[in-house]
Amino acid sequence: MTASETAPLPVVALTMGDGAGIGPEVIVGALLTAEAQAICNTVVIGDAGRLAAAADILGVSADIVRVDTVEDAVPAPGRINVIDLDLLPADLPWGELSAVAGHAAYEYIRVASELAVAGRVQAICTAPLNKEALHSAGHIYPGHTELLADLTGTEEVSMMLSTPKLKVIHVTTHIGLIDAVARIEPGLVERTIRRGHEALVAAGNPNPRIGVCGINPHAGENGLFGYGEEDAKIVPAIERLTADGIDAVGPLPADTAFFLAGRGDYDLIVAMYHDQGHGPVKVLGIEAGVNITVGLPVIRTSVDHGTAFDIAGKGVAEAGSMVEALRQAAGLAHSTTAAR
Known part of the structure; x- marks a missing residue:
């Protein structure tokens, strides 16, 4: 038995990204897979209502549980733990640019970075945000990379x-x-x-x-x-x-x-x-x-695709890249822990 098989699963903060895009759908799709459940304990930083809407669109059954802290996020098959920032209106349109969604995406990242810097999660994994929505909300960053650098005080x-x-x-x-x-x-x-x-x-x-x-x-x-x-x-x-x-x-x-x-x-x-x-x-x-x-002083991985507004809310987004992003986040967290 290897060290990684005996060590506890790393905790990954998964940010929901732009709620008008495919982020909620790929998160629900990924977290219901056996692979994602086996590689890490995940807590979503996002909006529980939007995740529930995504599950309905996908036609899947998900136990979406609001938790107050990372420590309350108990893993279980079919369960999606979420620290619910409750920033999105229930009628937020899918696939449309929204300053409200842009601000929410910023807040998800801010909370996740604070958790990671404090050592309460071992990695951050991010669903895509929309740069124009982010800017329209007053957060002027080219993207996740530069935003996380600023939030963690990292120069380069x-x-x-x-x-x-x-x-x-x-x-x-x-x-x-x-x-x-x-x-x-x-x-x-x-x-x-x-x-x-x-x-x-x-x-x-x-x-x-x-x-x-x-x-x-x-x-x-x-x-x-x-x-x-x-x-x-x-x-x-x-x-x-x-x-x-x-x-x-x-x-x-x-x-x-x-x-x-x-x-x-x-x-x-x-x-x-x-x-x-x-x-x-x-x-x-x-x-x-x-x-x-x-x-960064924290581990961060992300899907390598955008918000895909053209297919958001249609239940056709593929979750494979999100599963891979979680796998690599967990693997880097294991490697970092083992090197200490």
Whole structure:
């Protein structure tokens, strides 16, 4: 019997995200699976009424239980424990932008982060929020990653996307491409790669192989494309990392890097900007894709899809990515506990 089999299940705070989107549906669908029940004890931070509405839409029977504290969240088959913030009106339309839902999504995250920082939960897992709704409620953040960094007082974090075939960490994320190229510099590249390396080590890979993308097509093709960005912004970081024994290779042409990672040559790819990393991940495994925020003082995973307003409230949303996000949250929590 392994240590993970004898250790108590980690407690995961699962935030409901934007209540007008598919978050409530994928949460109910995921938490009723035997797999989710076996890997962690989950307490939803959200609105019990919205979860009940989602269960009705899905045509499933769920025992949705309001609890006052994490400690009151008793696990049982078919039971969904929820700390009910009761922020959404009963007639909130599905699939429509709402400042009320945007504010509620913020509050769910705020409560979950406080619980995690206090050590009352071992991880946070998030259903998707809508950035426009968040902004319309007065919470001006590009997304979950930056919001959680602010709430936990963390100066710099990285987004890592994880699928069964591929893991990608991003040097820049939610900024325009011209601004991204300007922001990239050796220190940021080095810190990003170190965070990715540390995350994989914590997850049980002691010597991860890391492929680092260039910025320009063909990684600059020895100066033919771009203005020497690879040599100025990326090469110094890789030199420092390899001197410290970290297996980082690059700058690599991005198309080559992802091909090599797909066949197993690399455990992690470092993307320089948002679409360079997101595109291949969504082709190779969006159904099981998970977003992990690296560098926070707490564990946070998320589904790698949006609020999907076009299908919200229709009972057709797939819960597989949420189950995978919970699995990875629980696995990271076990690894962190074992390393202490």
